[in-house]
Amino acid sequence: MSDSNPRASVEIDAPLDDVWAVMMDVEAYGEWNDFCFRAECPSPPKPGDPITLHVRWANGRTTTSPERISIVEPPYDDAGTRRATLAYVYEGLPAKLGLVRGRRMQRLSQVPGGPCVYDTVEEFSGPLVKLAGPGRVAEGFGRHAAGLKARAEARARD
Template identity: 65%
Template sequence: MPIARPAARIEIAAPLAVVWAVMLDTDAYGEWNPFVRDARTEQPPRVGAPIRLEVAWADGLTTASPERITALEPPHTDADGVERALLSYVYEGWPARLGLVRGTRHQRLAQEPGGATSYATVEEFSGPLVRLAGPARVADGFRRHAEALRARAESLA
């Protein structure tokens, strides 16, 4: 079965708690996010809640993407003293329901004591029509999202 894992990673000169707050303030995505222009979910977000994303591709086209939050791990310090957080959601559109394209996006934060916050995101795509999901354009969107997240968090820090 075809698999794709478009991803992006960036260092953010802001505390992890600030980056996390920006990520969870889905009502404000339209103010700063060039890739996910709108994200609608209940506030505060919770595991099991639907989240509807309006995704804007580099060519200007937009797509509505129904998702469901599957992981929401608020900032916590692990045994190595690294602060971490995680937000994940799974795609629930018709292609997923038909087993043609499945996707789960993970957004991970990590911050060593005194260091920058590392933001990493990856979409784990699988299914016979993975190519139609456009892994390259998703990776481009993730890069734009990461850069805008950095700008937003650093401006608030």
């Protein structure tokens, strides 16, 4: 694992389709997501759509991150394993200047009878990646994953 590619993973005791529904309901992020407490995006999100993420760092400071959705792969069967993917690309000024590029991948997988596994990674590149704060992004991804788990498991129980 590269220090410049923050990631998080969690097992969620819920059907993959429920987890996907929570991920795609960007208008409700503020109800469960302590890291990305607001997301502005057309609903439902589709490739090419802009998405502005409102992020809260562990120190309480907030920022916005302009992104563009690159992949929306709804749940599908892959030789008995259910899968889905949501991805977006960072479009802030550092990216436009070629200083920091980022691509966030969020993948779901679930084998029959098993938990849904959520994996996320930010693939950073560029000369100023360290200034992007990969460590603080990883901490935020952990909070995002924990919130997604809690929300999807509650949804599955209802």
